[in-house]
Amino acid sequence: MEPTTSDDVRSVSAEQFHSSLRGRRLIGNAAVVLFFLSTLVGLATLAALIIDILIDGLPWIDWDFLSTYPSRRPADAGLRSALFGTLWVGGLTALFTFPIGTATAIYLEEYAPRNKLTQLIEVNISNLAGVPSIVYGLLGLAVFVFLLGMGRVIIAGALTLTLLVLPLLIVAGREAIRAVPDSYRQGSLALGATRWQTVRHVILPSALPGILTGTILAMSRAIGEAAPLLAISGLVFVTFTPGHPFERFTVLPIQIFNWVSRPQLDWQHVTAAAIIILLLVLLSMNSIAILLRDRFQRRSEE
Amino acid sequence: MATATAISASPALSVRGLNLFYGDFQALKDVNLDIPPRKITAFIGPSGCGKSSLLRCMNRMNDLIRTARVEGEVLFHGENVYAEETDPTEIRFRIGMVFQKPNPFPKSIYGNVAFGPKLAGYRGDMGALVERCLRQAALWDEVKDRLKDSAYKLSGGQQQRLCIARTLALDPEVILMDEPCSSLDPIATLAIEELMRELAPNYTIALVTHNMQQAARVSDYTTFLTVDDQRSGYVVEFGETGGIFSRPKEKATEDYITGRFG
Amino acid sequence: MGGYERGNFNSRLILMGHSYARGPSANWEGLHSLTEASFTAPRVSREDLEKRLLSGSRAERGTETAIHLLLLGATVISIATTLGIVFVLVNESFRFFQDVSIIEFLTGTVWTPRFQPSLFGVLPLVAGTVLVATIAILVAAPVGLFTAIFLSEYAPDRFRRIVKPMLEILAGIPTVVYGYFALTFVTPLLQQYIFPDMIIFNALSAGLVMGVMIIPIVSSLTEDAMLAVPRSLREAAYALGATRFEVATRVVTPAALSGIVAAIILGLSRAIGETMLVTIAAGATPRLTIDPRESIQTMTAYIVQVGFGETPQGTTIYYTIFAVALLLFVMTLAMNILGQWVVRRWRQAY
Numbered sequence: 067m068e069p070t071t072s073d074d075v076r077s078v079s080a081e082q083f084h085s086s087l088r089g090r091r092l093i094g095n096a097a098v099v100l101f102f103l104s105t106l107v108g109l110a111t112l113a114a115l116i117i118d119i120l121i122d123g124l125p126w127i128d129w130d131f132l133s134t135y136p137s138r139r140p141a142d143a144g145l146r147s148a149l150f151g152t153l154w155v156g157g158l159t160a161l162f163t164f165p166i167g168t169a170t171a172i173y174l175e176e177y178a179p180r181n182k183l184t185q186l187i188e189v190n191i192s193n194l195a196g197v198p199s200i201v202y203g204l205l206g207l208a209v210f211v212f213l214l215g216m217g218r219v220i221i222a223g224a225l226t227l228t229l230l231v232l233p234l235l236i237v238a239g240r241e242a243i244r245a246v247p248d249s250y251r252q253g254s255l256a257l258g259a260t261r262w263q264t265v266r267h268v269i270l271p272s273a274l275p276g277i278l279t280g281t282i283l284a285m286s287r288a289i290g291e292a293a294p295l296l297a298i299s300g301l302v303f304v305t306f307t308p309g310h311p312f313e314r315f316t317v318l319p320i321q322i323f324n325w326v327s328r329p330q331l332d333w334q335h336v337t338a339a340a341i342i343i344l345l346l347v348l349l350s351m352n353s354i355a356i357l358l359r360d361r362f363q364r365r366s367e368e
Numbered sequence: 369m370a371t372a373t374a375i376s377a378s379p380a381l382s383v384r385g386l387n388l389f390y391g392d393f394q395a396l397k398d399v400n401l402d403i404p405p406r407k408i409t410a411f412i413g414p415s416g417c418g419k420s421s422l423l424r425c426m427n428r429m430n431d432l433i434r435t436a437r438v439e440g441e442v443l444f445h446g447e448n449v450y451a452e453e454t455d456p457t458e459i460r461f462r463i464g465m466v467f468q469k470p471n472p473f474p475k476s477i478y479g480n481v482a483f484g485p486k487l488a489g490y491r492g493d494m495g496a497l498v499e500r501c502l503r504q505a506a507l508w509d510e511v512k513d514r515l516k517d518s519a520y521k522l523s524g525g526q527q528q529r530l531c532i533a534r535t536l537a538l539d540p541e542v543i544l545m546d547e548p549c550s551s552l553d554p555i556a557t558l559a560i561e562e563l564m565r566e567l568a569p570n571y572t573i574a575l576v577t578h579n580m581q582q583a584a585r586v587s588d589y590t591t592f593l594t595v596d597d598q599r600s601g602y603v604v605e606f607g608e609t610g611g612i613f614s615r616p617k618e619k620a621t622e623d624y625i626t627g628r629f630g
Numbered sequence: 631m632g633g634y635e636r637g638n639f640n641s642r643l644i645l646m647g648h649s650y651a652r653g654p655s656a657n658w659e660g661l662h663s664l665t666e667a668s669f670t671a672p673r674v675s676r677e678d679l680e681k682r683l684l685s686g687s688r689a690e691r692g693t694e695t696a697i698h699l700l701l702l703g704a705t706v707i708s709i710a711t712t713l714g715i716v717f718v719l720v721n722e723s724f725r726f727f728q729d730v731s732i733i734e735f736l737t738g739t740v741w742t743p744r745f746q747p748s749l750f751g752v753l754p755l756v757a758g759t760v761l762v763a764t765i766a767i768l769v770a771a772p773v774g775l776f777t778a779i780f781l782s783e784y785a786p787d788r789f790r791r792i793v794k795p796m797l798e799i800l801a802g803i804p805t806v807v808y809g810y811f812a813l814t815f816v817t818p819l820l821q822q823y824i825f826p827d828m829i830i831f832n833a834l835s836a837g838l839v840m841g842v843m844i845i846p847i848v849s850s851l852t853e854d855a856m857l858a859v860p861r862s863l864r865e866a867a868y869a870l871g872a873t874r875f876e877v878a879t880r881v882v883t884p885a886a887l888s889g890i891v892a893a894i895i896l897g898l899s900r901a902i903g904e905t906m907l908v909t910i911a912a913g914a915t916p917r918l919t920i921d922p923r924e925s926i927q928t929m930t931a932y933i934v935q936v937g938f939g940e941t942p943q944g945t946t947i948y949y950t951i952f953a954v955a956l957l958l959f960v961m962t963l964a965m966n967i968l969g970q971w972v973v974r975r976w977r978q979a980y
Contacts, residue, residue, distance in 0.1 A: 090487075170705045172701055173702060232707070323809070458871070460871045
């Protein structure tokens with residue numbers, strides 16, 4: 067050992083440590099309480115939100131509420147056009163998003179060369195996911211509504227939402243494809259299959275449940291969106307059931323927005339009732355996603 | 369089977385009837401052992417024999433594993449480490465530990481050594497304490513001009529000596545070393561072994577090693593553990609290192625040392 | 631310890647609120663090891679594969695090329711979207727800046743596009759946006775950080791398994807619903823107990839509710855960063871006589887700092903771009919103020935206000951929304967890039 071000049075420097079003694087530990091334990095215990103309560107903040111708010119909405123809205127829900135059109139009087143107001151609008155927009159969005167998102171995910175995972183350009187595409191997709199949804203609304207307004215002359219119709223809304231939720235499905239799809247073991251690919255290619263045959267017969271069947279789950283999630287995100295569709299459709303008073311994608315439309319979130327700032331108490335009930343319906347739609351879609359995943363998991367465990 | 373051999377009137381640590389379980393699995397069976405003070409005691413044995421687990425029983429590091437359960441006693445100054453009223457934090461303050469892979473904090477070299485004393489409320493001259501510990505760990509000359517540098521800029525061997533310095537900063541009575549050289553090259557290993565010999569007169573060192581030559585080179589006493597047919601570890605033999613390696617009492621020890629199994 | 635790379639970080643954020651989207655992957659790992667052991671397919675090198683592909687029939691190669699182009703075409707849509715956004719925003723803003731100077735737009739302190747005299751100073755909208763986002767992050771940063779510490783360092787596994795999905799529900803609730811909650815629940819509550827003379831539309835309740843909304847973003851990304859801190863560092867600290875609290879605050883939190891900072895930046899970016907909640911609850915009064923009890927207007931809320939009014943194309947007011955949106959786009963993009971940069975730049979190699 068080096069000859070030391072400071073051998074006499076002693077650290078903390080056991081007694082000092084013991085006496086300081088009391089205070090440290092006290093701080094630690096107080097902090098745990100703080101950490102735990104913080105965890106409850108989110109949960110408590112969620113509970114308050116759901117209870118508040120159920121109390122305000124549940125008594126208002128009946129068949130008439132679902133089957134009639136919006137009205138100027140709260141007692142007569144219904145969700146029929148908004149429900150059909152949501153169905154149209156959500157359905158078309160899923161229809162557009164699924165093939166485009168899946169194809170992009172396949173390309174990026176199975177085909178794209180590992181180079182700067184691919185990296186740029188990947189960075190671009192994750193940045194697109196961070197673009198505020200209202201900006202997509204303006205893109206749709208300028209391109210689909212005006213430039214392509216579609217007008218403020220269902221298809222313009224669906225295309226706008228497609229661009230909005232595409233990054234979500236691409237990311238989910240890539241994760242699903244990446245989860246397919248490499249040995250599957252190599253096995254298939256070793257048997258002389260082409261790259262597309264491998265994708266088509268080996269990778270897609272394995273990844274499909276994950277991709278479908280992603281599609282449902284993308285759809286449920288689309289169904290909850292109001293801002294971009296407001297830019298497309300405006301706050302329109304729709305009293306008909308849209309029959310084709312080139313008609314004007316409203317959706318549940320827009321209908322809720324339309325009703326939410328009206329001061330009369332009855333409108334508050336109408337709004338809460340519509341929110342319950344919207345949350346039920348989302349809940350059932352997410353349940354389907356969970357069921358899909360569980361079924362898939364069980365199958366792969368067998 | 370294990371016998372508690374009385375080496376000294378007051379051992380630094382005494383293990384009494386210790387059983388360790390991970391869930392349903394019994395990792396250690398009826399361990400009885402006295403670790404002599406201010407000496408180096410090596411723990412050798414085939415992998416999976418529980419020598420690292422035994423080490424981690426001594427400063428209650430196994431508490432951090434949710435499924436771990438300990439029966440029996442570890443006596444430190446006559447007090448049971450596992451007693452209800454014992455605070456594991458205090459045990460770990462007095463019984464230091466050095467790990468398999470160097471694990472410095474993502475802080476400066478200085479910050480690593482000062483970490484323990486700072487938490488413990490050290491009020492003296494921190495600079496002097498850090499210098500003393502780095503000198504003790506034979507690292508001072510290499511780092512004295514760059515104490516503010518990240519510890520990750522050091523080589524593996526230097527990082528391990530920093531971890532030893534960090535442990536020394538609390539003036540522990542016992543230092544548990546869990547295969548401290550297993551991730552180091554031979555030269556760095558040699559430096560650590562020399563360091564252990566230098567520390568031995570002032571500290572009780574318990575050294576787990578998979579390297580029998582290392583045990584023979586540096587330790588004063590050696591404990592040999594092995595596993596029974598349920599894969600539970602137990603102590604076969606304990607004694608002075610010279611004796612264990614030249615005249616093992618048990619057949620199993622001899623087989624292991626001569627390379628017939630393990 | 632899961633890998634903590636940029637890619638994971640991003641997918642974590644994008645799939646926020648949909649933890650079950652990643653469900654099967656754990657399962658696949660099991661399957662993977664199984665097949666690795668039992669499936670002895672010959673290892674095929676890339677060159678071999680190329681050769682095999684090239685040796686296929688002409689028709690096969692034709693299909694391959696067509697499919698390749700089709701997939702590439704789909705991928706190009708993402709690029710086109712970005713280009714489209716930039717083009718539309720810049721192009722339409724350009725028309726706006728023909729009427730109003732960019733200096734007046736960026737430095738003006740009065741925003742009255744719909745009244746005479748029309749003034750186009752965007753600062754009141756920016757101030758409103760920043761005010762609400764600041765309140766939100768003042769809620770979400772500490773609560774999210776503490777939640778993450780509790781979940782990663784203290785909570786038993788079972789508690790975490792139940793609570794995490796419930797927290798992520800928060801991120802999946804449509805923002806109009808939060809708007810309703812802020813307006814009809816939080817504001818009356820604040821009026822009743824804390825600020826009796828606060829008006830109905832105010833920055834405070836919008837900010838508070840938005841804070842809760844982004845808690846899962848902050849907590850989830852923070853927890854990921856904390857779980858990536860190796861066990862060996864925690865053990866080192868415990869072995870030096872640290873308490874659990876000290877391990878969490880002196881070792882794990884500093885080691886995960888880049889992830890935490892990025893989580894807060896990305897949460898802030900989300901808050902700035904959030905639209906319906908502030909449109910419903912924060913008001914429609916562009917105002918330069920730091921008083922959270924006042925009614926304000928955010929950039930996003932202004933865009934909606936003009937957007938749903940079905941403002942005719944070609945008027946100056948129509949173009950204002952693109953100028954405001956361009957500024958919003960630049961702000962959020964900058965924060966997202968900053969967040970990714972922080973993760974990459976300060977990522978700790980343990």
